[in-house]
Amino acid sequence: MRIGIIGTRGIPNRYGGFEQFVESIGPALVKRGHEVYVYNSSLHPYQGKEWKGVNILHQNDPENRLGTAGQFIYDLNCILDSRKRNYDIILQLGYTSSSIWTFLFPKKSLLITNMDGLEWKRSKYSSLVRSFLKSAEKWAALHSDYLIADSKCIQNYLQDKYKKHSEFIAYGAMPFATPNEAVLKQYKIEKYKYNLLIARMEPENNIEMIIKGHVNAKHKDHLLIIGGVNNQYGKKLKEKYSSASVIFLGAIFNMEILNNLRFYSNLYFHGHSVGGTNPSLLEAMSSNALIIANDNIFNRSVLKKNAFYFTSENDISVMLNMQLKKENHLQKLQNNMEKIRHQYSWTRIVNQLESFFFEAMKKKYSTGNAIAYTLNY
Template sequence: MTSAGKNAVIAGRKVRILGDAQGDNIREYGDRQHVFIIGSKGIPAQYGGFETFVEKLTGYRKSEKILYHVARMAEDNMRFFYNGALCFDIRVPYIGPARAVACDLIALRRSIDYCKEHPEVRKPVFYVLACRIGPFIAPFRREIHSLGGTLFVNPDGHEWKRAKWSKPVRKYWKTSEGLMVKSADLLICDSKNIEKYIRSTYRKYKPDTTYIAYGSEIGPSPLGDSDPVFTNWLSEHGLRAGDYYLVVGRFVPENNFETMIREFMKSGSGRDFAIITTTDGRFYNRLEETLGFEKDPRIKFVGTVYDQA
């Protein structure tokens, strides 16, 4: 374990190790808006959706009056400073899908206890990503309100519809979603359709919602079209600049890969169809058996791209 005050490297990024929470100079942080983020795997991000969101949210922070506290699923209980955020590791045993539920519960418990131990923290915000812990949220909500805090929830997508889950797990997700919606002071949706779904499906709870998009850099890339990094990548995958369609997404049935590939195969397009994703062998094989897309030279699974330039 690296000593407090020393630098360490996590996921390829340098962080500063902290001591235990009792040693925090809360007088330095007391006048800030404390925001506790729970539900991602933590930062530094390793390219998960919520993780990248938290990485960018903390990295692009504009106001010094905001202090983020970010829970991170890990193998220890280390605390460290990264991207201007106080990060705290949650050690959770490998217990299958329930591990994420346990991590969120422990993280929320520790965040609330932190505020109780540091009464200088006023009107804290607890921002829970995804709807995993609905059956357990009501008593936490009461504690949060007793602290003068608020509970924000990002409901994510239709997790309860995902084919990867068994029927009992899907039922749990749906029940949990409803309970999270019922308890949230504000639901922050990153899709207009999800916001519409929440407001319609759970209108009896009169949910307070807002829509905030995220997911893309809006500035121009410093990497030019003639840059060798880009041209070599094109050559490696048999692509020509400006002459291909591009899809980037998680390789799961819910992202409509079968529909996209099938309809592209029907087209007479002279362009290629490049798919950036991490392929799951079973789903890939199932698509090939159904569509026979490997016979179409225009369809190219090109792996992943982690160079953010």
């Protein structure tokens, strides 16, 4: 199949979950014989035309000049380019700045949209923006040929809200099997003697709540915070809380470093409260992290009883004062790792995605062309 992927800032990943998703599935689909094209922002540091067999299509992105409005123009440029590519399938990841252009997608290509989380619930947005995002969600849900939900909760929501089926295909992760303690030296930390938080600096990730819980606890563990602090919220947090025990490391994209920091942490805080199956949560599970997660249906649907949960800064202080130790909760770590191996492996995710694509093609072509694709493969 000829597959175009739209909706990310591009690969290799320098931003977030969808980018990591594409970085993992793109080369895997190429190895299976498919022709894959990924749209990259012109602002992406990687300017090559090919990456691990994936074709990279750079499109003008004026976000650095226009702010959020630039995202709409970037998505428009990607969609206009897709009209001349003759894709079998366009995989649209998210909808916030692209579904407004739904009428411009090429009619001959199947449009399959991963609906992401409930974007209109994000507290960083004004009431006006939230209203727009509800409309954008509706446009994407009703005008896409097929929908993907990365969480059972999102799948149920889409069925209830729009009476439309979505295919449940989560994100993936790989078990981390090569820890290297030497990585810790550059950060001057010791294994199992620090706690960790990895997230984009956004209010709905409950970062300030986690920091306050640490600050107010009697047991003063070091808290390492990984995430870019260039936005207004991130700058405020760093200025207010940076100290000898609350350490902002900035953005880190090197997966080896991230995996080792997760692996050797004592506690790992996951504050995400809006969205489906969060990639950073799966990566924490795959790195043997002992997780304390925000108590919501998304996190509980993945972790079940294999984590601790918080709803307030006081919950965090109490757990820190209990001096939870990773070594005392090995069964939780093992259960999470087994779940990664059997439910969230990238091989399984790629298998599901490819099968879903083939089924969509079969339904589109009554002549049997898509069936021939399957038989040939």
